[in-house]
Amino acid sequence: MAKKGAKKYNYDANEKFIEYEEEIAKNPAYEGMPDLRLDDGSIQWEAPSNRGSGKFQFTHNKRLSWWKKKASQVGISTSANHWISTVAKTIHPTGRKPCKVCGNVMDIRxxxxxxxxxxxxxxxxxxxxxxxxxxxxxxxxxxxxxxxxxxxxxxxxxxxxxxxxxxxxxxxxxxxxxxxxxxxxxxxxxxxxxxxxxGAMSNAPDRLDGFHSFNRCCRSNADKGRSKENLASYSTDRRAFENWVDGNWITANKLMGYISSNSKIKKEPCANDGDGHTHPRPCSADHIGPISLGFSHRPEFQLLCAPCNSAKNNRMYYSDVKHLIEAESKGEKVVTWYAQSIWKYTKDKVFDTETALRLTRVMRDNRNVAMMLLNEFLVNKHYLFLLTFLNLSYANFDYKLNTAEINNHIVKANFSDTASTLKYVNIQKIRKIRIAFESLAEYANKENRNGYLFTNDSIENLKNSALDNLEDTSRDIQQINNKLISILDYDDMKDIDLEEFLNEIDYELIENYPDFVKVKNTMFKIMDMTAKTLSDNWDDSRYSRE
Structure with a gap:
């Protein structure tokens, strides 16, 4: 949090950025920075060149001299093009910085x-x-x-x-x-x-770290409704949903790519074709059960034209519900862990378009409870436990598409797999871990989130019990968790450190660690309590509104 004596502009700065300022100010790379702090002890982050008077009138010039000396220390000529930005990149301790506005951490390269x-x-x-x-x-x-x-x-x-x-x-x-x-x-x-x-433009010596305070995400703010920060926020939500659900995320991605690149499928009509409207081709892949509502990754999509896909967004068709019930009756897993109960209690209540939309709203609230529940474990730094939700084992295989059948505008694929020995296995896992953890934190911390939250004494007791169980895990598990914390925390995460970590652990053994299994069962109970309450409120105006 900002200190009471901090400069006024710091009150509006994102908390991540405020923490970053202090870390940079204390880092040895910036030792000797002129006029580092103001009289009240707060950091003088900005040193504009247009100050006409005052105690810090010449801070800009003094800092420019500092950057020239630093260039000499690291062997960069001040006569070279863009020398000061090169120095700023060279001495930066992490290569990543948060945005002052939204806190989004980005690569400075x-x-x-x-x-x-x-x-x-x-x-x-x-x-x-x-x-x-x-x-x-x-x-x-x-x-x-x-x-x-x-x-x-x-x-x-x-x-x-x-x-x-x-x-x-x-x-x-x-x-x-x-x-x-x-x-x-x-x-x-x-x-x-x-x-x-x-990710951030060079701005030395105007800024202490040598980079603009606003990252790439928030430099453009001409259109607030479609600003990059809002678009990035939407993307963050979607990434959070995609990375914290069950199912084979690799085969689902591969089938989606196959659909968009296959010449035969491009000629297929929209699933809504025949309703009297014009449906342009080619169609795109639509999740029959939206990932954003808690349905699993599955190598099956229906074909929708661009207007229909856009109009549907993350809503459920009545035909979707019927199809998913049928797929489930054949032994397929269609919902992820946190949506199992709400799907069980409400799927049979759907009998038309309106009730399918009602299901959409109910499942959306259920999902928000689940995401905030996961965030409880993130805040308490039980990273190793959270890692077991990411289904990383799917990345251990190469997948070959054997068949892809089109039936009633639905494309379903069959894949065979072989063990993979590629370095790419860890690249996939590292990317998934980084995005999953970052997007979950950003989803939970988004300001003005109008999401449904539900709890009661029983749920709070279960949460506390789960957290206590994780605090009491074995010394070996705690040591592994602490190592993961040291890698993922702060802004200096290096892929090579995470790769070494993945090579050292037995992921499947950790997935089946008894205390982790016990805590997951507790989480299932919490989501079941939530689902019963949501199901009981099926006719509430929040869900039944037109």
């Missing part, structure tokens, strides 16, 4: 997709709107997701996508995801190519 790069991706005939990218997408996240979704065919197009003045050809890079990921991280990003942009 040139590692985010440019608008031109995104246009190139969108022009590929197998990429449709279901593949989510923006100028807030990190290039390493992009290439992992791109490969997850579209497979080896991307290697034919990567040289065209990444081509720029600095890199006109790419013949030396093998067609493997390991090779491309490594090259992008170590070579391409370092060259600061035009196809990428930084």
């Amino acid at each position: 040139y590692s985010y997709l440019s608008s031109n790069f995104i246009k190139r991706v969108r022009k590929l005939d197998y990429v449709d709107d279901t593949f989510e990218i923006s100028d807030l997408t990190h290039v390493l996240d992009f290439i992992v997701s791109f490969y997850d979704t579209y497979g080896a065919q991307i290697f034919d197009d990567l040289p065209v996508l990444f081509k720029c003045k600095q890199f006109p050809t790419f013949s030396e890079i093998p067609n493997s995801i390991d090779s491309w990921t490594d090259w992008l991280d170590k070579v391409y990003i370092a060259a600061e190519p035009s196809m990428l942009g930084p």
Whole structure:
């Protein structure tokens, strides 16, 4: 929290940014920074060049001299182009910083997709709107997701996508995801190519750390309704939903990519075709059970045209409910752990369009309770326990699509799997862990969240019991958890540290650790209590409104 004596602008700063300021001010890399603190002890973060008077009138010039001395110390010539930004990147202790406005932590390097790069991706005939990218997408996240979704065919197009003045050809890079990921991280990003942009612009000596206080996410604020911070917030919610549900997330992604790239499927009509409206083709993949409501990842999608997909959003059709009930009767798992009870208590109450929409609203409230419950364990730093919800074992295999059948506008696939020995296995896991933990924290901390919250004495007692059980785990488990905390906490998480951690642990053994299983059963009880209350309120105006 901001200190009472802090400068006025700090009261509006995100808490992560305020903590970051203090960490930077105390870091040895910035030792000797002129006029570091104001008379009240607060940090003088800004040193603008246009101060006309006052005690700190010449702070800007003094700090410029400091940056020149620092350049000499790290071997960078002040006559070189962009020397001061190079120094700022070189001495920065973590390479990542939070945004002053929203707290979103971003890479300070040139590692985010440019608008031109995104246009190139969108022009590929197998990429449709279901593949989510923006100028807030990190290039390493992009290439992992791109490969997850579209497979080896991307290697034919990567040289065209990444081509720029600095890199006109790419013949030396093998067609493997390991090779491309490594090259992008170590070579391409370092060259600061035009196809990428930084998470934070250089702003030394005006800012103490040498970077603009507003990250890429919040630099643009011309249109508040569609501002980048709001779009990033929506994306954060979606990532939280996708990463904290059950099911094979890899085969689901692969089928989605197959649907958008298969020429035969592109000719298929919309599931709503025949209702008297125009339904443009090609159609895109729609989750029959929305992930955002607590349904599982499954290699099955229905085909909807762009207008229908947009209009449906995260709502349930009556036909969706009937289809999912039928799939469940055949032994398929259609809902994730936290939605099992609410689905069980309410699915038979759906008999038309209105009640399907009512189910949507009820399940949305159920999901919010579950996400906030998970956040309780995040806040209390039971990271190892939370890791067991991420289904990381699916990444241990390579998946080959054997068949994909289209029946009544629904595409369902069958995959075979073989054990994978690729380094890419850990790349997938690292990305999933990082995004899952970051998005959960951001989801829970979003200001003005109008989400349903439910609790009572019994639920609070169960929560406390679960937290106590995790505090009493074995010394070995606590040591492993503490190591994971040291990797994931703060803003200096390094992929290599997380990779070493994953190589050292037995994930399946941890998943089945008795105390973890016991706590999960407690969480099931909490969600069952929540579901009963929601089901009892089925006719409440909150859910039955038109």
